[in-house]
Amino acid sequence: MSRRSDHTREELAELIVGEGHLLLSEVGYARFSAREVAKRIGYSVGTLYNVFGSYDGLMLAVNGRTLDMWRAALVARLEGAPAGASRLEQAIAVYFDFAAHHRHAWAALYDFRLPEDAALPASYAEKLAGVTGILIDEVTAALPPARKAAGPELARSIFALVHGHCFFALNGTFDLLGETDPLAAAIARTREAIAAAGGGAGR
Incomplete structure (x- = not known):
């Protein structure tokens, strides 16, 4: 039975995103279902789409929660970093x-795609920039004054480098290749990229 009068629209949106994120974390993007989210919270799937506009809107909201969590983890680690440690x-x-x-939630950030003709909502772009902006800032800080304009471009390449190492670590590919410390390898390659751009260890 529907409980659509039990919550305000804002409360309902939070309920949907919270349960949606739990489901996504449990089953992964391929098995994620708006209908299952609706079932878990006792509302119709139509109610979910009324709140978020579409399945795409729902996924953006759920992935937005993952970006918020990721940014919070970054901020906490950087604020608590030991003196002298490289923030990058x-x-x-x-x-x-x-x-x-x-x-599963991390993978869904890359598995989900909007249609090619759909623009990324400003609210989601802001959350994404909240994560990538930290990397851009740290890469730029590691470059000399004359090279700082190249920071965003270099940061995108380093992001791809780190993602590749992380993905191979999680799916077992590095085990097959004999790489025993993917994180150390990603950091080493990042140092080389920064050095090749004329930079140092960073903040």
């Missing part, structure tokens, strides 16, 4: 830790 390397370590502990 701390951020890379967070990537590996977060992916390992939130594997």
Whole structure:
């Protein structure tokens, strides 16, 4: 039976995202179902779409929750980093830790795609920038003044490098290749990229 009068729209949105994120974390993107989310909270699937507009809108909201969690983990690690530690390397370590502990939700950030003709909502783009902006800031900080304009471009390449190492670590590919410490390898390659751009160890 529907409970659609039990919550305000804001409360309902939070309920849906919370339960949706739990489901996604349990079963992964391929088995994620709006109908199952609706069943778990006692509302119709139509209610979910009324709140978020569509399945895509629901997925953006659920993935947005993952981005919020990821950014919070980054901020906490960087604020608590030991004196003298490389903040960029701390951020890379967070990537590996977060992916390992939130594997399905992390993977869904990349598995879900909007239609090619659909624009990314500003609210979601802001959450995404909240994560990538930290990496851009740390890469840029590691570059000399004359090279700081290259920070965003280099940060995108380093992001891809770290993601590849992390993905191979999680899916077992590095085991087959004989790599025993993917995180250390990702950090080493990052140091090489920063050095090749004329930078140092960073903040």
